[in-house]
Every structure is written in C-alpha cells, then in structure tokens.
Amino acid sequence: MSTATEQRTLTMAKAISEAIGSEMERDERVFVMGEDIGSYGGIFSATQGLLDRFGRERIMDTPISEAGFIGAAMGAATAGLRPIAELMFVDFFGVCMDQIYNHLAKNTYMSNGNVKLPVVLTTAIGGGYGDAAQHSQCLYATFAHLPGIKVVVPSNAYDAKGLLIEAIRDDNPVIFMYHKGIMGLPWMSYFEGATTEVPADEYTIPFGQARIVREGADLTIVTLSQMVQKAKIAAEQLAERGIDAEVIDLRTLVPLDRETVAASVAKTGRLLIADEDYLSFGLSGEICATIAERSDTLPLKAPVRRLAVPDVPIPYSRPLEHRVIPQVDDIVAAGAEVVGAGG
Amino acid sequence: MSTATEQRTLTMAKAISEAIGSEMERDERVFVMGEDIGSYGGIFSATQGLLDRFGRERIMDTPISEAGFIGAAMGAATAGLRPIAELMFVDFFGVCMDQIYNHLAKNTYMSNGNVKLPVVLTTAIGGGYGDAAQHSQCLYATFAHLPGIKVVVPSNAYDAKGLLIEAIRDDNPVIFMYHKGIMGLPWMSYFEGATTEVPADEYTIPFGQARIVREGADLTIVTLSQMVQKAKIAAEQLAERGIDAEVIDLRTLVPLDRETVAASVAKTGRLLIADEDYLSFGLSGEICATIAERSDTLPLKAPVRRLAVPDVPIPYSRPLEHRVIPQVDDIVAAGAEVVGAGG
C-alpha cells in the first residue's frame, strides 16, 4: 500500500508509466496514442500495464501514420483534451515534423495565445546497442532549435516522473525524450544509476532547472540524459586522479538553465560538454555560446572541450559505434586534458 | 554574344537559372523536379526559361508530394542520374525530412561509400516581406546539424552561380538555400548588393571557403546569406563611427570554414554573429564553439554578441517581424556595443 512518503526503487520505464497512469486517473482528458502502446505496452515499456487499467478508448494503438496521429493529437487538444502521443523512435521525426514544428509548436504563437495545445510527445532516443543509423539518434537539439515546443530530457527515474507529470499538466507542447539505455528494460543493458528511489505519490519538477549531480571545483561537465550516468562514473575516476569535477544535468533544453551552467564555470573556469547528439550546430555549441556571451565575467583557464557524435551517422558495427558515441573513458580523458591544459 | 571573359550584371535568380541551364547543357543526366518549376519558371525564378530550352522531360513539374518526389530524386540518383529537386520553401521540410536526412543524407555512409547520391535540393529561405511563420524561416542550422548533406547558403549572384555549379557536380547531396530577399525578383524589394557581375561561362567555387567581404581591424562580423548584404551596409555605418569591422561571409555551413573565422577573431578580438535563423542551438552557437574551443589562442576583448531570431516564430505584422529579424540598425548597434564593451 502506497503512502505519501513511501519510497520504491523504480526503473525509469516504470516511473514513466506510473506518471502517465496517475495523470490519467487524475484527469479524464488525458489519453495516449501511438504505435504498439496498447497490448505491447510500448516498445520501451512507457505505457506498460495502462491498457488493462484504462482500456482501448484511452490507450489507443495507431496505424503507422505519425503525421496523421500527431496532427490528430493537436486537433484533439484544440478541442479540449490533453493527448500524449508517442513517436516510437525520435529517428522517425522526419515523417511528421511538419505537424510538430509548423503547427503544434506555432499555433499558440500565431493565435497570440488564444489556442492552447497541451500535448506531450514521448519519444525514445539514443544508441549504444547496435541499432544503427536510423534507430540510435538523440536529436534533442533539432527540436530545441525550433521555437514553440519545450524539450525535456531526463537522466533518471526520479526526474522522469516529476518532469513528465509537469509536462502533462503544462498547457504547451512538450517533447519528452527518454534514452533507451537508462530505461532499465529487461532486454537492454543499462546504466543502473538511472534506477532510483521514486515516491509513490505525484510530484512535479519545474522545467528550466538544471541539477548539480556532483559538486566539484576543478571542472564543469555539462551533460544530460544517459550521458549524465556516464559522467557520474567518469567523475569518480577523475576524482581518483585528483580532479574534482562538477557534473550538471540540464534536464530540460527548452527552457535552458544557463545560469546554473554559468555559475559553475565561474567557479571552475573549465568546461567540458558531454553530449550524445551530433556535434555541430547543436547543444554543445549553445552551451559554448552561453559562456562566450559572458566571457568578461567567466574567464576560462582552458579552452572549452566538446564531446559528441562527430558529425557522422551512427554506424552499426560495435567498435565503430563505440568510437562515435562518447564513452566514460572519453569523458575521463577529455576531463583530464582540459584540466591538464589549464596547467 | 558571350565570350569567356564577358561580364554581365545579373540578379541572383538569373545566376541560379543560368547555372542550372549550363549544367543541363553539359550533362544530360541533370534534370529538375519540383512544384511550379516548369511554365511558372519557379516561384522564385530559379528555373526561369528552362522549360522552353529543355522540355517537360527534364524540367518536371510535380504534384504537391515532397516526400515522394525528393525520395524519387534519390532513387533516380542511385540509378545514375543527377537530379535537382526544388523544395519551394524550406519551411516545408517537415513533410519530407525523413527522405532527406534518414536516406539521402545517410545512404552513402551506411553503404560505406558504395552508393553515390548526386542530388541538389534547391530551396528558398528567409523573411522580411510579411509572409509569416510558415513561409519566412531560414533553418540552415537544422540541416547543418544532421550529417551527410552539404549546406550552401549564397549571399550574391556571383557566388550563387559558382557554388551551384559546384553543387551540381558534387557526387554528394547538397542543399542550396537561396534567400528570397536577395534574388532580385521584380516583385520583392531586395538588397542590391546581391546583384553582381557574373561571368558568362562556367566556374565553380569550392565549398568550405568563407569570403572576407570587408577587411577590418576592430570587430569580426560573421554572417551569411541576405545578412551579408545587411552587414556590408552596417559596416559602412560603423566605419563612420570610426569602427573598422571585418565582414565574413561563410558561404557554406557544411563544410564550415572555421579557420577563417578564427583568424579574423585572432586579429580583431571581437566577434558579432549576424544570423537570420533561430538563435538557440543553431549557427550562432556553433561559431561561438569555434572560438571557445580556441580560447587559449583567441583572447577576446569583449564578450561575443549574437544577433538572430530570438527563439520565436516569425510574426506576420510588419513592426513585429522587423523586431525579430535582425536589421542593419541592429547590427550597427550591436557592433558598436561590442567594441564599446571592449573599452
């Protein structure tokens, strides 16, 4: 029996399905559409068990028609419902992006706020398990670059539940991007740091507040999603080398908590960005801009260092994939370099 | 009669249609597909006069089926042709992005170079004429962030012809993005600096070489496309205030000429980025990263300053649109500020 204070250790997948379920209990207007979210429970278990609780009217399997059903989610929101639509892999955004970025993300602005669109898009991101170029991308920067949709990228179960409930209650479009390699699925190896204690009852985490995962004095590591778990391990290894790294989990890209990043760099004077999206024209550049725009008050002891997928598609072969997706060792090496470079 | 040395002053639109026409003469495998590219000559005149010269077999009007005909362009390239496909406005990318970024841009890599895809996508970008949120975007950073497609963004007629011929002869996918406000159309006010002398015969401009439009000692202005024309005017006004600005036209984003940017900032110690795409997670951030990664050798006399669309959709009403798209005055004011800030 769950009480207000009960704590359970949950995988991120369970935290997500719990958040959706509790919001569906709380608000009849909330429903879910997507491919294989019903009897299958979602390919990544984000809707596990919900069909039995809520039935086919509110847990709706769809045809393979993303532009159709995501546009329909927007239309249903216009009519007063609060849809959650799952895009199975973010890699598929290209078949439905017009509905997302030209309509869902713009209609509120184009209507001067007269149209509210409480739609949550849930989608799976990330690689590292050999799923190759069309099923392993992160792409959060692609969404963050286009105005009108909030971008949430949790790194662990506790945050996932609180951020998702916040997203479902938000009157704006939100894309909630969960990394497959931290969901704690029984069929995919994962970083166990993402499986955390999660309160049984509801709570929300406000958007735009980065979390300092580990305090440190020598180096700021700005990261998000699965890479937070890699960075935590890397920070411990750096500590053994006498390097005290501060690890910042951005948690949301839109809104972006620039202040926490700036304050940390003001303290450490050194910045490493660990990102699983493509390197150029993305997240790592935006973090650099945040620093460059404050260069008068943020003197750097060493050049900023960026780790990300080096502008190549994700290759299938394991050693190749391992080479392009930043690993714990890469973070350790880069961190040591940055501090070393600082003398 | 045109001789090898003949110079004519051409609008960018004429330079583009001339480049396509001469390449079609030279290589039978080149053909064009798109909406209203035939008898209409292209909504922005990029294919003016080509239907009469080459006929419907090589200048093919298509249905409003961008995913279909852009995917077909890729298929035709696989079979040995060299298609040019026009996406009328870049704002429509969302209906066809999967074919562009998951297939056209990745098949060469996924086949380890065994598949060559010589496809040029031409598309119109930019605002400033009251066409509102779905017909005024630039989005070049969205394409530059995703690996596998070269991104070309010319600022004037001379460059447009040389870069487009280079693109058509390239064995890789290239997106060629022309700004409506520098095409020199008889129905849209434009910046006349983009209408230049253009040699009658063929020439190419290699990708990845930025152009120093104006040399200067006090401030580096990094820009592209129509904004280059605004920056030239702004630089003259800054000169009147005794500020000597260097203006860099990036010309291509993929590949990106980081060295020219770095060398200029090494000289001036001050950087202003003037961009018409959205501010965050885009071009201006990537330029900042280029500097931040070299902060040890590139001391800044003042914080980097970014001008771009401030993460809002493009509003319709003229004063609002004018407010969000950086104007000559904004460049002048920001430039003066940066230099002022440097004391």
Next chain:
Amino acid sequence: MDPSSDQLLSMYETMMVIRNFEESMVAIYLEEKLPPDVQAGLAFDIAAGPVPGEMHLAAGQEAVAVGVCAHLGDDDTLVGTHRPHHFAIAKGVPLDRMAAEIFGRADGLSRGKGGHMHLFDPAHKFSCSGIEGASMPPAVGAALAAKKLGKDWVAVAFLGEGAANQGTFHESMNLAGLWQLPVVFICEDNHWAISVPKERSTAVSSNASRASAYGMPGVDVGHNDPVEVFEAAGEAIGRARSGGGPTLIEVKTDRYLGHFQGDAEVYRPKGEADALREHDPIPHLAGQLRERGVLDEELQKELEERARARVEEAYEFARNSPYPDADEALTHVFA
C-alpha cells in the same frame, strides 16, 4: 435535403460578402506596392503596403464555403487552407477582426501575429494554415475529441485538389475511416495548384473516387453550384453528426484570380478566367431566388448594399486599428 428559402438567401448574401471582401482586397493589396512608391526597377513589391506577404483570394470559390458552412454551428470545427477567407466568413469569423488580422493590426484576431494564412478564431472553432495537406490531421483530431467527449460536434477539413496528393491525405482518411470519426473532408477542385493543372498532378480524375480506399463514401459535386454543395454536405455532415462516420466530397469550383495576387498567370490559357466568370454562381443563385419569388430587384439591391457596407466597415476598422507594439513579438511563444 433541400435548402429552405431563408438558407438560400443567407448563402446568397454570404457569397456576396465573400466576393466583395476578396475583390476589394485586390485593390487594397496593391496599395503602395506599385511604382513609383517602391524600389526602383520593381514592378511590384510584395513587402510593401498595408497588407504584405502572399495573398490567396477565393473569388469564384464562394459556393463551396457557404454550401458546407450552412450546416455547421459554432461547436463544429472547420480547418481551412492557405486560401482561407471564404471559409472564415462562412463560418462566422468576425469580419472586422479578421480584416484587422490581415492588416497586421492590434485589433486582429491574433493581434497581427498570424496573418492572412493563419487565422485563428477559437470561438468559432476556425483555424487554417499555409501548409498544403495540413488541414486534415487536426480535423481528424477534433472529430476524435468529439467522439471521446460524446458530443455531436462535426469537424470539416477543406483542402485543394493539389493538396490531395500530400501524404497527410492518406493518413488522415485512413484514421477517419478506421475510427469512424465525425469528420468530413471537402476537396476544392479549382483545377489549378498554382500553375499545375489537376491532370498533371493527379493520377485519377476524381479525388472522391479515392474515398473507397478508406471505406468511406466519396461524392463528386458538379460545377460550383452552392445548392448541390449544400445537399451533398448536408447529407455528409448529418451522417457524421449521427455517428455514421466520415465522407470525402470533391467540388468542382473556379479560381477567378491568380494563385496569389501578383501572379501573372503565364501558365493559364488566355481568357480562361473570364470564361469561368460566365458561370458565376452568384447571379445564378440570384436567378434561382427570383424564380422562387423570394428575391426581387429591391431586396437584391439591399443585400448587395449590406454586403458592400459590411466589407467596407471591416476594412475601415482594420485601417483604423493601430499596429501592435513591436515587443509583442516576444510574447505568447508559450501559453
């Protein structure tokens, strides 16, 4: 289901309002856009004048809008296209605030943020967009919501015959047929998609014939007749309202003007538009009304005058409305 005389009269009046709104815009749009006011060398400047940007007018297509909207109430959703004025007027969107929006003014539906292709009026469940084929998925969603909420609301998506070749057509029709939703798709076949005629864009002659691919009825409505549209739409909307599922209707209609204003129509056979105007449904409907004995010279003058006056007032309202403050551009990205 035959229209009553009152219904016919109001359709007639609304058609005149639409026609007047569109044809008045032809001149307004050109204000300050022609030499010598504009940059030297330009024939025309799309960026100048009280109404910048593209302008898609629906003169000739009034019959489709009024024949359908005669069956719709404020609770019914209408999603229009890039050529949206006739739909908006027929759906009851306030003319003055719509005109002000098109002028980019502070009294506009969205204080000028949306513009001509992006008119939003939640009170009348009206919206539209500049993206071809994008009207259908949201209409499917509105219909899904009606079904979930147990309301008898209907959603209507309009599209052009050119947009019928966009993938969203297929996905939306399939969802509507699969879930048996209260949505009606109305394809305006004005023969042209900018410069591309239907026979060079569409593998079959009738889009209505495509309805069978989704298990829904498809209806062809012959030449631009408001009464035929009224009847076909009435049946389809009635069926949708009573749980009978979706319908696809294609109506042959006429584009009297260029695709957008400033379009030289080089691609269009000389005199085509003039010939089409000879079948103008407005005088034709007036004739029918006279036959029915519900319209006489005097009433006709009165209705014409009233339509003219309404449009004139709306445009006056727009002209007199101030521009919004530039910094409003930074608001309402999020609700």
Next chain:
Amino acid sequence: MDPSSDQLLSMYETMMVIRNFEESMVAIYLEEKLPPDVQAGLAFDIAAGPVPGEMHLAAGQEAVAVGVCAHLGDDDTLVGTHRPHHFAIAKGVPLDRMAAEIFGRADGLSRGKGGHMHLFDPAHKFSCSGIEGASMPPAVGAALAAKKLGKDWVAVAFLGEGAANQGTFHESMNLAGLWQLPVVFICEDNHWAISVPKERSTAVSSNASRASAYGMPGVDVGHNDPVEVFEAAGEAIGRARSGGGPTLIEVKTDRYLGHFQGDAEVYRPKGEADALREHDPIPHLAGQLRERGVLDEELQKELEERARARVEEAYEFARNSPYPDADEALTHVFA
C-alpha cells in the same frame, strides 16, 4: 505465366536458403545475450553478442520474395524493408558478405556500417531501410530513371501492410500512376505490424483495392503461395517492363517468429504461429514438385543439404571476418 520446373526448383531451393538463414539466426542472435553472460537482472541483452540491435526475421515470408525475384535481373531495382533478408537472398545479394554485414564485420557489404536493416548491394541494385514506408519513393525514382534512360529496367518496392498507412504510400503510388512508371509495389500482408493487427490499422481489408485511387491495377494474392506470387508478379513486372505502367500487389503471408527477436508476442493469440506453420509453403512446394516429377527424395535431400551448407558457410565467413578499424567510423560520410 506458369513457372517452369527449373524456376520452381530454384524458387524452392532459395526458399530453403532463406528459411535456413533466418532460423539459424535465431540461435546466433542469442549468443552471449542471455544470463549469466549479461548484466545481472536482465533476461536478455539486445546490445550483446555477435549480432546486436534489432533483428527482424522473415521465416514464413519466403514465398513473396522468391515469387517476385524470379522475374528480376541485376538491372532491376529492389527496395526492401526493415525485414530484408528474404528479399536480399532472392535478389542474389552474396550471402557471405550479407552475413558479414549483419555481424558488423570488415567483409560485410558495407564493412559493417549499415547492418541488418541497411543492406546495400549496388551490383544487384538492392537496398533497404529501417523506416516504414520509405521503400516506395526511391523505387519510383529508379523507375523514373529507367524511363528517362530508355532502359527496360523495372523497380520493385516491398512494404508491409502496416507501412501501407504511411503517407509515402499515397505520394509514391500517385507519382507512379501519374507518370506511368515501370514500378511494382508489393505489400506483404502478414497481418501484424508489430502488435497491431491489420483490422486495427487499416480502414479497408485489402490494400490492393487502394490501387484504383492511382489508376493502376491492384492484385490480391491469396495465401502465401509462391506460384501465385510468381504469376501475379510476372504479369505486373512484364507489364511494367513493356511500358504498361505500375501495379500494386498485396500478398497474404505469415510471420512465423516475433516481430523482432526477443519479442514475447504477448499480443498474439497462443498457438497462432504454430497453426500458420501447418501451411508452410516450403513442404507444400516440395509436394508440387514431386507431383511434377522433378523432385525426388534424393534431390530434396541434396537441395536441403546445399541450402544448409551455403548458410553455414556464410555465417562461418562472417564469424571469421575481422571487425573494421574503429576509425573507419569517421569515413564515407561523403563519397
């Protein structure tokens, strides 16, 4: 057009190669993926073993591939799906280099960069992808190229019945019908799109019936019979080759295994797959061949053995091939 005995025999042999390749992969795929080799608490680790990532096998769907590919030469383009092995094998893609690609090795078709869902063999004009509905536009383009080049090449796009509800279906069919291109679309109806059965994804029972919306013939091929597929495909491909335009064929076929390996199939009626195997087309075809007197016990054993050996050698080749150098990941983004 009836298949000759030789054609039937080679179809039969190819089906056995495919079946053997797929069923051997079931075991290979599990190598190192099960406890105790994997992270504690996991039932299975998709990331581990010689073949990581998703694995979509086509056991049960061989008839579609061989019946179609019997009519294709190296100059004909085939674009497959996320479930591509049977198409690749039937099209003549070298088994050893294909296996090596699936193992991510240096002797793979693309030195391991593509993987199971991304097999590219330009010599046989074979490609596939992991995106539903994405096979059709490139096939349309290959057919367009054939027409432009005056060649009698044909392009075939395969898709699943689930993918038939993706917008690219509509856009591609319309282009093919409009331009009368030498392309044939083959829809594999195995009833399931992962866990979603056709009746909950598709508003009509037959995708072939949708062909009329594009002015092309639509053909339904009944239950998973390689000879029926051969005949329908032969007619369609012959028509395309001789300038008669496109065809859409839907073939009822069976998915014997999970959607991908590791799929517990909770959504699937118990025993469904076993029941389907009772109609296995391979023994059925063997029976037909025996009736024709072209197959006897001995030859059957020989063919089975040859198929087994070919697959075993291919997987051996893959296992013995080295991994590519990690830095190869940075090459070939551009040609």
